[in-house]
Amino acid sequence: MIRSGLVHIVLFLVYVFVQAMLLKNLVLFNSAFCFLYVVFILSLPFEFSTTLTILVGFLLGFTIDIFYSSIGMHAFATVLMSYLRNHWLSVITPQGGYDTGNTPTIATNGIQWFLVYTIPLVFIHHFVLFFLEASGFDMFWFTMLKIMGSLLFTMIVIIFLQLLVPQRRKI
């Protein structure tokens, strides 16, 4: 338990640093962003309680906000996504349920399930984030373009990472 906690703290820092130092500078066509850090929330173990997930989400979003000088926005979007995560997980439970101690990854549940799990959540995160940032629906289609571009970019990076980094079955 302590070991898995340590692993999570290290992973948290890794995601924050990668986001702040690498991905913040990596913007395609000046409109597609990669918010890889959301995968930290998405790949928390199944048995994480909703309250704990929300708190971790707030902490993560807030830390990212500091680097983006956009206080509150990433935190808002990430908290919403964290809240919905566990509900969504229980909606899409595969036959036989989840194994305790496992994490929701491609390795444990297959790519099809993984896409159904991640795409809606990442979409909600990006949707809320970009419209908060635009503070309104004035430039609706341009903002939608940014959201879809970023969704595609983030998803591709998430899947590549999952396929490249060998997944441990249990932490």
Next chain:
Amino acid sequence: MERLLKFIYEYRAFFTFLFLELTCIWLIVENNRFQSSTYFNSSNRMAANVLGFSQGVREYFSLRTINRDLAEENAILRTALEQRNQRIFADQVPEIKDPLMKNKFEFIDAKVFSNSTGFYKNYITVDKGKSDGIEPGMAAISSMGVVGKVKSVSDHFAVLISLLHTDEMVSCIVKQKDYFGTAQWDGSDMRFTSLRYIPRHANPSVGDTVLTSGYNSIFPTGVLVGVIHSANLSGEAPFWDIRVELAQDFSKLSFVELVKSNLKNERDSLERVTISEIR
């Protein structure tokens, strides 16, 4: 009471969620107020150092361009200085005695640590702060043109509101025509900004230079903003619809100069007195 506590405990996830989201909304609203001195942004020392490191790595690859730009600026400044010296020598311009008038503006150079162009509200982090005399509200320019305004400062770092920020407005003047308007970014293309409130009877044309007007005492008069790229006048509109090509390429920003206006307080207080007398 017990049942209430039980109820709250049962729905603790939802209440935590509600509480945190309300906190976030409060933070966002608080942050949107201009020129606050919040601590939790990239002027935070640790965050700024991390961003500075990554900018350092990135900058290493563009040293050649940066060097060339600086050399070019040096040459331009040297020419301007020489011309001014010649004029003073030839015409015997009387020397300004009042030290405040002489040093109306002070320029403090700073290095860009972090910059973005893809959002609607873009911010720039620089490596000078309170200890170097930076205050919220100061203007930021570069060798190319206007960059933005200081939003908040910590001891050693400052966060600027970029000109590419949909709420940032700069008072401008069309050089050849002397009409004044306001430059405000529309959020779409980082190469262009819109120039608003140029009246119908004005006749701006493509290629006219747009400069800061100096009416708001933040920016010095005559700093380049850009060049008019297109000007349209639709049917009944009271103002022209003008797009200005920005002089500063915001994707290549590495050094900025922060402008300290020594007469700002005096001017602001005078204007405030005048306004209150009228009322």
